[in-house]
Amino acid sequence: MITAFLLRGLDRRALVFLAVLAAVAVVVPLLNLATPAGSGLHIPSYAVTLLGKYLCYALLALSVDLIWGFCGILSLGHGAFFALGGYAMGMYLMRQIGTRGVYGNPVLPDFMVFLNWKTLPWYWHGFDQFWFAAVMVLLVPGLLAFVFGWFAFRSRVTGVYLSIITQAMTFALLLAFFRNDMGFGGNNGLTDFKDILGFPIQDEGTRAGLFVATAVALGLGYLIASCVVRSKLGRVLVAVRDAESRTRFLGYRVEMYKLFVFTLSACMAGVAGALYVPQIGIINPSEFAPANSIEVVIWVAVGGRGTLIGAIIGAILVNFGKTWFTGVLPELWLFALGGLFVAVTLLLPKGIVGTATALWRGRRWRGPAATGEGTLAESGGDAEPPAAAPAAGPAAPERAS
Amino acid sequence: MxxxxxxxxxxxxxxxxxxxxxxxxxxxxxxxxxxxxxxxxxxxxxxxxxxxxxxxxxxxxxxxxxxxxxxxxxxxxxxxxxxxxxxxxxxxxxxxxxxxxxxxxxxxxxxxxxxxxxxxxxxxxxxxxxxxxxxxxxxxxxxxxxxxxxxxxxxxxxxxxxxxxxxxxxxxxxxxxxxxxxxxxxxxxxxxxxxxxxxILLNTPSADAGDRLDAVETLRARGDRDALAALSGLVAAPDGKVDPALRAAAAKAAGAIKENLALWEAAQNVWYGLSLGSVLLLAAIGLAITFGVMGVINMAHGEMVMLGAYTTFVVQQAIRGWAPELFAWSLWIALPLAFLVSAAVGAAIERCVIRFLYGRPLETLLATWGLSLMLQQAVRTLFGPTNKEVGAPDWMSGATHVGGLLITYNRLYIVIFALLVFAALLVLLKRSAFGLQMRAVTQNRRMAASMGIRTPWTDMLTFALGSGIAGIAGVALSQIDNVSPNLGQGYIIDSFMVVVFGGVGNLWGTLVGAFTLGIVNKFLEPYAGAVLGKVLVLVFIILFIQKRPRGLFALKGRAVDQ
Structure with missing residues (x-):
């Protein structure tokens, strides 16, 4: 039944994407492991790790797109779920170090010995088991999202207000995780990992394995998201995005739909974080920084909000640009990123994929999908893209407050 | 008493x-x-x-x-x-x-x-x-x-x-x-x-008992920490060494001093809270205009504050170079200039970016975030990434005691200044033609346009006003904070919290919100520590928004819908 559900999510575009992803997941490790270092086809290990990082980001972007593109919830705190998943994985990796740490304590991680702690805090128990950590990777971000969403959606906190309090949430977590008393390594976070599931983490084979795992997770995430947005549930989500009050008046319990998709998205972000940490080798509180979460949103916007594939493309493109810029012209990276924010919102509101689709169909984009907050009735007749119609904005009768 | x-x-x-x-x-x-x-x-x-x-x-x-x-x-x-x-x-x-x-x-x-x-x-x-x-x-x-x-x-x-x-x-x-x-x-x-x-008498067991009782009274009248230490030492002395009557008197006196000190400490916390609140008010009040009155999310607001602080720095550099005798006036000279610089940047942002995004608040948020990154990097490129030294004129430094309170002049002036800015803004909005037009456009854009108000012009001026006030805030904040390209980042989340907590579209809400958050923050600090206190305040606001999604002072009536 589940297979049938998943298969329903497949259309041509999804099939193409999954095929490409599968090819990448096979070819990249192969080229890394099977070819000699001097050969022209060889992919160096650092590149594998880098690509793995991009795929983690792509999964994170996918989770943001699921709620922002299809349900209109702009979360500026999704980095928090990402980081929480990462911390859960980091705690497992930390426990795996065992006696190989600087202080050689079999139970306590180094930073706890350093802080003169005598016993393991209760919330660190169980993380020596991989299955437990894996459950926590889903459970902790999911639970936080559930509780947060439960309060927020039930009291109908929407739009900008929701964005601001999600930002406050990740900021609060940032401050909290900086404290040494929290028992998560404070400023330095968790690092110095040795092995995962018994495989040394620096090993090329392990890295290739992690890369494949990330690609599989991304593919699964894409499938699930794609199924969700194609199901009846997905239709309701789009309805909530375009006309929340109307959907509610039609008898749908809007907050339940929002809560479901928000929690699902948080779990996806958590998985992305959990795969990110062993590849990068460190997790620290700066992952909670509000700026990171906002950056994720721009990946989605660049790729194309409301198109799942767009989020993935956007994440990979922007991060590739970031790697390139910070290597070549580090001074200009923030200008480029800032300019990207402005240019995309002004000139390319549908993102690369959305615009390409519109061009492919050979006609101007119609309908509300990209105009977001406007209702169906209001923006349905707005044939011009907003950038070409400066007067359209201020003349709109009611502005969202 | x-x-x-x-x-x-x-x-x-x-x-x-x-x-x-x-x-x-x-x-x-x-x-x-x-x-x-x-x-x-x-x-x-x-x-x-x-x-x-x-x-x-x-x-x-x-x-x-x-x-x-x-x-x-x-x-x-x-x-x-x-x-x-x-x-x-x-x-x-x-x-x-x-x-x-x-x-x-x-x-x-x-x-x-x-x-x-x-x-x-x-x-x-x-x-x-x-x-x-x-x-x-x-x-x-x-x-x-x-x-x-x-x-x-x-x-x-x-x-x-x-x-x-x-x-x-x-x-x-x-x-x-x-x-x-x-x-x-x-x-x-x-x-x-x-x-x-x-x-000394309390320290001399051989002294006359009556003298020692008097000594307890004298120390009680002194009522500071030293006196408390002396008295507590007597209370804690081993049995048999101290006369019970004396011990009782000392305990009573120590209790009275403790109570008095606790009250002074509370008063000091209120003062710190007011001081923090005034900083928040300065940072948030410009935001209250752009966010509250116009419904525009300006994530670059913090960078307007930063521009104001850098304007102060430039003005002081110029004064140091050409007219050192004017240094005492540097802040007064910087105020209008900071307002103009930030207002001009704000107006440019409104004309070039924001006016295309009215009605799409989430996109506005992203675009202004991008602008804030660019402004930060521009300042970093121009002035370097390190902190800049902004001097304080003589009249800003120093401190005074009021009872048991320690009040530093720079904090005192900032509290006064924040209130003045608030009052001036209130008068501008309620008493001037521009304020009237602004409120008209806020309430009903089409009707205002029909009455002959140039709404795009009003939009631009309103945005420039909000930004200019952020610039003024930057002049004040340059006196108590590090002037660096990241200056604005530190304030943006806090200012949003203030505006959201106080209620959008209401300046009084911003005032109450800023001082409440400031005082609550400072009262939590001794018990929870600075960081945890801030976390608790954030959690409190997140919960508060659930309860009252429109803030403390919500607008009522038709204007609320959408």
Whole structure:
């Protein structure tokens, strides 16, 4: 039944994407492991790790797109779920170090010995088991999202207000995780990992394995998201995005739909974080920084909000640009990123994929999908893209407050 | 009555009218009676005592006896000799065993007479011997000096001496202290001396029980931490050593002092909270206009604050270069310039970006975030990533005590300034034609346009106003924060919290929100620590938004819908 559900999510575009992803997941490790270092086809290990990082980001972007593109919830705190998943994985990796740490304590991680702690805090128990950590990777971000969403959606906190309090949430977590008393390594976070599931983490084979795992997770995430947005549930989500009050008046319990998709998205972000940490080798509180979460949103916007594939493309493109810029012209990276924010919102509101689709169909984009907050009735007749119609904005009768 | 200031303040209270003459007379009389005997000694009589310091050699006990007899004279003139001895600058001349203060100079030592301070010629290096001291002697000298400086002519020195006697609470200092107290003319210092005497009495189990009870009262009246420490020491003393009545009195007094101190501490926290609140108000008030009145999310608001701070820096650099005499006015010059710079940038942002995004708040948020990154990087490129030094004019530095409160001037001026800005903005919105147009556009854009208001123009001016006020805030914040390209980032989340908490579209809400958050934050700090306190405030706001999604002071009526 589940297979049938998943298969329903497949259309041509999804099939193409999954095929490409599968090819990448096979070819990249192969080229890394099977070819000699001097050969022209060889992919160096650092590149594998880098690509793995991009795929983690792509999964994170996918989770943001699921709620922002299809349900209109702009979360500026999704980095928090990402980081929480990462911390859960980091705690497992930390426990795996065992006696190989600087202080050689079999139970306590180094930073706890350093802080003169005598016993393991209760919330660190169980993380020596991989299955437990894996459950926590889903459970902790999911639970936080559930509780947060439960309060927020039930009291109908929407739009900008929701964005601001999600930002406050990740900021609060940032401050909290900086404290040494929290028992998560404070400023330095968790690092110095040795092995995962018994495989040394620096090993090329392990890295290739992690890369494949990330690609599989991304593919699964894409499938699930794609199924969700194609199901009846997905239709309701789009309805909530375009006309929340109307959907509610039609008898749908809007907050339940929002809560479901928000929690699902948080779990996806958590998985992305959990795969990110062993590849990068460190997790620290700066992952909670509000700026990171906002950056994720721009990946989605660049790729194309409301198109799942767009989020993935956007994440990979922007991060590739970031790697390139910070290597070549580090001074200009923030200008480029800032300019990207402005240019995309002004000139390319549908993102690369959305615009390409519109061009492919050979006609101007119609309908509300990209105009977001406007209702169906209001923006349905707005044939011009907003950038070409400066007067359209201020003349709109009611502005969202 | 609970808010009674600690007794230190009383020392500056002028004497009651009519009494000064009498007090003076009494003081003179006391001076003659008590100090007369000691003071009568001439420099000639002191000389042998000073010379005795040189007799000891390696026998430190002998030197200590000599120090003791010098201290017993109670004559302030022996102070330089003792100080020099403690510093190791006292020498004995081998020829006549006379003692001098020596400073290395020329081939040997420049000698001065320790009693008169007159130069006493030079001595070759071999002609004098240094008088040796050890730590034990240094302690003896300190005690002796403590007693002697109590009689110094300089009130500040006497004050310091009393304080050190109070801190030491050495029973041996009681006698010189009482003598000095009898001679003291300044009522403030006399009060301090009585307190020091009280503390010593509490430290002397052999003293009269009634005196010790009085001493408890005296310390209670002093009411500061030192007094509390002295009293608590008595309360905690082992059984059988302290009279139960005295212990009870001390416990009661300590309780009263604790209560009083706690209240002052609370008042201090309120002040810190007001100060933080005024900073938040300054940072948030411009946002309240753009976000509250216009419904525009300006994530680059913090960068407007930063631009204001950098304008201050540039103005001060220019003043330092060309007109240093204007430095005291630098902040006043920077204010209008900062307003203009930030307002111009704001107007440009509105014209180039935001006007295309009206009605799409989430896109506005992203675009302005991008602008904030670019502004930060631009400033970083122009001025460098390091903190810039923005000086404070003289009138901004310093502090004053109000009762038990410590109030620094820069914080005080910022509180006043924030309130002034708030009042000016309120008047502008409620009383000026521009304010009227702005409110009209906020309430009903189409109707306002039909009435002939140029709504795009109003939009631009409103945005420029909000940004300009952020620039002014930057001038104030440059006085208390690091001026760096990241300056604005630190304020943006807090200012959003203030506006959302206070209620969008309502300036009074912003005022109440800023001060509430500031005070709550500062009250949580002692219990939860600075970081956890802030986390708790954020959690509180997140929960509060659930309860009242439109903030404390929500707009009512039709304007609320969408």
């Amino acid at each position: 609970l808010f009674r200031p600690p007794a230190i303040r009383r020392s500056r209270r002028p004497a009651t009218r009519g009494l000064p003459g009498l007090l003076l007379l009494l003081g003179c009389l006391a001076l003659f009676l008590a100090a007369g005997a000691a003071r009568a000694q001439e420099a000639g009589d002191l000389r042998p005592l000073v010379d005795a310091l040189g007799q000891g050699g390696f026998d430190f006990d002998k030197t200590e006896t000599a120090i003791g007899s010098l201290a017993e004279t109670g004559d302030p003139r022996v102070v330089p000799a003792l100080e020099a001895l403690s510093e190791g600058d006292l020498y004995v001349r081998k020829a006549d065993h006379a003692v001098f203060i020596g400073k290395r100079g020329g081939a040997g030592y420049q000698l001065t007479d320790p009693l008169t301070g007159e130069a006493a010629g030079e001595a070759a290096r071999g002609a004098v011997d240094k008088i040796r001291v050890n730590n034990n002697l240094r302690r003896a000298i300190r005690t002796a000096l403590g007693g002697l400086t109590l009689r110094s002519r300089d009130p500040a020195q006497r004050r310091a001496a009393v304080q050190s006697v109070f801190d030491a609470a050495d029973p041996e200092a009681l006698e010189p202290l009482e003598a000095a107290l009898a001679a003291e003319k300044d009522p403030g210092i006399a009060e301090l001396m009585r307190e020091a005497r009280a503390r």
